Amino acid sequence: MNTQGIILRKYDFRESDSFFSVYTLDSGKVEAIARGVKKPKTKLGGHLNFFSIIDLRIAKGKIFNHIAGAVGQKNFLNIKQDLNKINLAFYCLEVTNYFVNLEKKDKRIFYLLKEILEILDSKNNQKDKLLNYQYYLSFSYFYILKLLNLLGYKPELFNCLKCQKDILLSENNYFDAIGGGIVCEKCKSKEMFKINFEIIKFLRLILEKELHDLQKENITSEQQKELIKTTDKFLTYRLDREIKSRRFIVKNSH
Numbered sequence: 479m480n481t482q483g484i485i486l487r488k489y490d491f492r493e494s495d496s497f498f499s500v501y502t503l504d505s506g507k508v509e510a511i512a513r514g515v516k517k518p519k520t521k522l523g524g525h526l527n528f529f530s531i532i533d534l535r536i537a538k539g540k541i542f543n544h545i546a547g548a549v550g551q552k553n554f555l556n557i558k559q560d561l562n563k564i565n566l567a568f569y570c571l572e573v574t575n576y577f578v579n580l581e582k583k584d585k586r587i588f589y590l591l592k593e594i595l596e597i598l599d600s601k602n603n604q605k606d607k608l609l610n611y612q613y614y615l616s617f618s619y620f621y622i623l624k625l626l627n628l629l630g631y632k633p634e635l636f637n638c639l640k641c642q643k644d645i646l647l648s649e650n651n652y653f654d655a656i657g658g659g660i661v662c663e664k665c666k667s668k669e670m671f672k673i674n675f676e677i678i679k680f681l682r683l684i685l686e687k688e689l690h691d692l693q694k695e696n697i698t699s700e701q702q703k704e705l706i707k708t709t710d711k712f713l714t715y716r717l718d719r720e721i722k723s724r725r726f727i728v729k730n731s732h
């Protein structure tokens with residue numbers, strides 16, 4: 479099979495081989511072994527890099543698939559030069575690897591993944607270092623929300639989760655992270671937290687628009703924080719183990 483792929487994860491495997499989890503355009507997530515890539519200066523190993531679009535030839539096997547050929551097509555070099563961006567990109571890759579099933583093709587996921595790498599690779603003109611970091615942090619969260627949406631974990635943002643009443647932005651609303659959506663004032667319970675109408679509007683926008691188009695939207699840093707908190711809670715209840723790379727982005731966001 480010839481296809482394009484983006485590496486999600488790399489594992490050590492045998493003495494000189496590596497085992498890759500790759501999101502491919504034509505087969506979704508595929509796991510495959512690359513032989514001999516740990517030896518210095520191998521042709522194959524030089525192309526199997528993180529944060530790259532790679533043209534791959536994958537030989538399907540009975541037990542293991544093998545990567546028979548790889549040519550790097552696009553390298554997102556700005557990510558590789560910035561530790562914050564590396565951490566955010568690894569977080570997006572790890573969440574993707576966690577949620578997507580093996581060999582379930584969805585081209586939208588491939589293009590969304592490509593889009594977040596392009597955004598992380600882009601330059602942002604914020605002068606302040608923290609604001610700059612928050613910009614990329616927000617986009618990583620927008621990515622995660624859009625990914626979860628494509629995988630069928632869409633938060634309910636229009637009707638109260640409990641009584642189905644239309645959510646009115648003029649009233650007080652609450653976020654139910656366990657149920658996965660908004661509830662009205664009457665249906666709230668103590669584990670839910672109040673959610674600002676601006677955040678509800680922004681969450682709706684994230685799910686409606688392309689990732690790139692969100693670059694034009696204005697959001698204050700307070701709103702960003704609230705959005706991240708909401709997404710974190712939503713995500714936590716949909717995981718059964720910790721996403722390891724999360725600790726690096728949390729440490730940096732304070």
Ligand SMILES: [Zn+2]
Pocket residue numbers: 638639640641642643661662663664665
């Ligand atoms: Zn209700």
